[in-house]
Amino acid sequence: MMRPTCSLFAAFAVILIGLHAGPAYAVNPDEMLSDPVLEERARDISQELRCLVCQNQSIDDSDADLARDLRILVRERLIASDTNDEVIDYIVERYGDYVLLNPPLKPETYILWISPILLALFALIAVIAFYRRKQREDGAGPKSLSDQEEKRLTEILGSSQDRS
Known part of the structure; x- marks a missing residue:
């Protein structure tokens, strides 16, 4: 039988191994360039480009056909002697600024930069409104009974006291 400290140590070791595992690149061996310098440049560029299908992954991490x-295309341009910036x-030029994982701040991309702030602001306003409404409902206290309800309550209480 395993002691609790041994099982805890084993779980800790598995977690550490998982944390130190390298990223799982989606690059297929047939895509790789034979020149290691060009391949390294291709990887660097691919980490800056967004997969338009997955949207929150770089093209280097995505298995989508468009990312492939x-x-x-990146490797073809590097073979054609383009610089990384080119x-x-x-x-x-072909896909727009949205293809960049870190788009530049300019009028065309303001919505990309401002939308998370606006979303957080709207969420904050909704939470504040919810709690204010809840506070008003809780602070309203019990509603007073109508004359008819008071009469009925008196009848019920009177009949229950007569039984005791």
Whole structure:
């Protein structure tokens, strides 16, 4: 029988191994370049580009077909002797600023930058309104009874006291 400290140690070891595991790249071996310097540049660029299907993953981490096409396009541009900035500019020209995981701050992308702030602000306003309404409902106290309800209550209480 395993002692509790041993099982705790085993669980801790599994967690540590999981935390130290490297990222699972979606890059297929047939996509990789034979030149390690170019491949490293391709990986660096791919980490800056958003998968338009998955939206919150880089194209390097995504298994989507469009992400694969973009990874291949990045490698083709690098083979054509483009700089990293030229490759990124080429892809942004074709897909827009939304393809960047960190889009630039300019009038066309204000909505991308401001929407999380607006969403948080609306959520805060909703929470405050909810608690104010709840506080008003709780503070209203009991409602007074109508004359008819008071008469009926007196009858019920009177009949129950007569029995005792």
